[in-house]
Amino acid sequence: MPVSKESKKKLSTVLISSLLISGLTTVSLTPSNVSAVSQQQVKVSHQVENIIQKRGKALKEYSLKFNQNNYKIESITVGDKTVTYRAYENIVYVSNPVDTNLQIMNIYVPEEYFENATIEGYTAKTAPIFFPNQIGGYREASPATPERESVALALSRGYVVASPGARGHNSESENGKYTGKAPAAIVDLKAAVRYLRYNDKLIPGSAEKIIANGTSAGGALTSLLGATGNNKDYDSYLKEIGAANARDDIFAVSSYCPITNLDHADMAYEWLFNGVNTYNWRGSGTLTDEQIQISNELKMLFPEYVNSLELVNYESRNTNGKGLKKAPGQFKKGTVLTLDANGEGTFKELVKFYVIESAQSALDAGTDLSDFDWLTIKDENVTDIDLEQFVVYATRMKTPPAFDALDASSWENSLFGTDTIAGQHFTQYSFENSAVNGSLADAQRVKMMNPMNYIGTKGANTAQYWRIRHGTIDRDTSLAIPVILATKLQNEGKNVDFAMPWNIGHSGDYDLEELFAWVDSISKSSGNHK
Structure with a gap:
């Protein structure tokens, strides 16, 4: 022809x-x-x-229309129940992807919804969409499958599951260029949400009830996703990869031990762990004199940051009727949270409160706490804690600076690299004290990775419902970081369920029954359920 x-x-x-x-x-x-x-x-x-x-580079422009006919029928056993579902896998969720091995999503739908059935009170129109990611260390991640316990259990409860893959700081093309530096991961998660909203009439479940879930860096990105809904800072990045023309705000956030607020995480870490001079991560050892000096300097920077936030404690401190009724240092409703130059003050008392509350819950559940002489227990009530001795018990994990390493070698340094630079500094302290004459990341990209910069701002539609969990002996970041996040959200009128589970380290999805009970409570109490 x-x-x-x-x-x-x-x-x-x-x-x-x-x-x-x-x-x-x-x-x-x-x-x-x-x-x-x-x-x-x-x-x-x-x-x-x-x-x-x-x-992994796309040869063609991908359609953003969900293909309802491209699925497999599969089943999985959850307890004594067999769950049959439709598996729509490896869906490219943008029209112009950078990496078709990562910018993909798996969607799983209980088969009963195609038979007009109701599951646990949900229908094909009202079922929440559980949106878990598998991101850790800000590295690239593939979508989850029902082999993951949270996905299987969510399906058994009648949820639709949509799990996105995402680029990470270690993503690179064959020509050696990095393709997943900040803000790539959050842009990908936003694009996946936009795909779900764009196809809301084609995909079972309600796109108005997307509940994101993640752990560690995945928890941080889940928090960032929930904080920054529809903010224009990300629009040019979304346009570049061909994201759907739809909203990217979500209904709720489930965040386990979020490694977030990175530009203030070093000072927060030393505020908590200063004086604990042994560490145990990637080998064990004792801090050098130079490292102790760095710890001292970083600790001194933290009070100014906390005070600048102007956080206020509005929570009732006697909800369980125990413990803090007699605790010293407790504060009244409406107390401003501050620290003095030595790191003492009402903010520290709030951190202590959450650890005391955790110990009380463990004691009520029958845990023997008698060996912990840094706890004060009277008449089955935990009334006080020596926070410094508790931190010795928990142990230090990281050497200072914990995140913005002076040799620019951390995963977080890598996160803020560029397409040609492996890693960069992202705090002024480490930049000024760099051991490798490292460069400083663009301030806008650093801003875009911190949810604290968006919560309560005019240009962001922040999720209303939050569930944040950070174990008491999780040493990957300071206990102060999730407390700051939760308090900021509370101050902005968000519904926040925050707790520090007793003796839990850096992990997630360890309380799925409680998590999904929370999902049910917010999903069924909100509008558009029937």
Whole structure:
């Protein structure tokens, strides 16, 4: 069949672009010789496709319309119940992906919804959408499957599950360029939410009830997703990857031990662990004199930051009728949370309160706390804690600075790298004291990775419902970090369920029954349930 003049020009453009991307640049293409080239079109296209797919780079523009017919019927046993579901897997959720191995989503829907059935009071229109990510260490992550306990249990309770993959700081193309530095991961999660909203009429479940879930860096990104709904700071990034034209705010956040507020995490870590000079991570040891000095300096920076937040405690402190009725240092409703130059003050008392509350819950559940002489227990009530001795018990994990390493070697340094720079500093302290003459990350990108910069601001639709869990002996970040996040949300009128489970380290999804009871409570009490 003859090739038209216009077709020749289009084919020339496509092939030239493809060959440039693939590196096959030794062929000279013009409209005059495109007929000859077209005879080998299939062969060249296959070469280009193989090369580009190896890199995870999209060869085509992907449709944003959900394909209802592209699924498998599968089943899984949860307890004594067999759950049959439709598995829609490896859905590319943007039209112009950077990496089709990561910018994909798995969607699972209980089969009963296609039979007009009701599950635990939910229908195909009202079921919440559980949105778990598997991100850790700000590294790239694949979507979850029902082999993950939280996914299987969510399906058994009648939830639709949509789990996104995302780029991370370690993502890179075959040509050696990094493709997942900040803010790539949060942009990907937002794009996945937009896909769900864009296809709300085609995908069972309610896009108005998306509950995001994550642990560690995944918890931080879940918090960031919940804090920054529809904020325009991310629009250019979303447009670049072809995200759907839809909202990206969500209904609720479930965040386990979020490694967040990174630009203030070093000072918060030393505020808590200063004076504990042994560590145990990537080997054990004792802090050097230089490291002790760094710890002292960082600790001194923290009170100014806390005081600048102007946080207020509005919570009733006698909800369980125990413990803090007699606790020293307790404060009245409406107390401003501050620290003096030595790191003492009402903010510290609030951190202590959450640890005391945790110990009380453990004691009520029958846990023997008698060996902990840093707890004061009277008449089955935990009334006080020596926080410094408690921290010695918990132990220090990281050397200072805990996040913005002076040699720019941490995962967080890598997060703030560029497409050509492996890692950068993201705090003024580490930049000024860099051991490697490291560069400082762009302030806007640092801002975009911290939910504290968006909660309560005019340009962000922050989720109304939050559940935050951080174990009392989780040493990956300071206990102060989740307390700051939870308090800021409370001050902005959000519904926050925050607790520090007793003797739990850095982990998540350890209380799924309680998590899903919370999901049910907020989903069924809000509008549009029936």
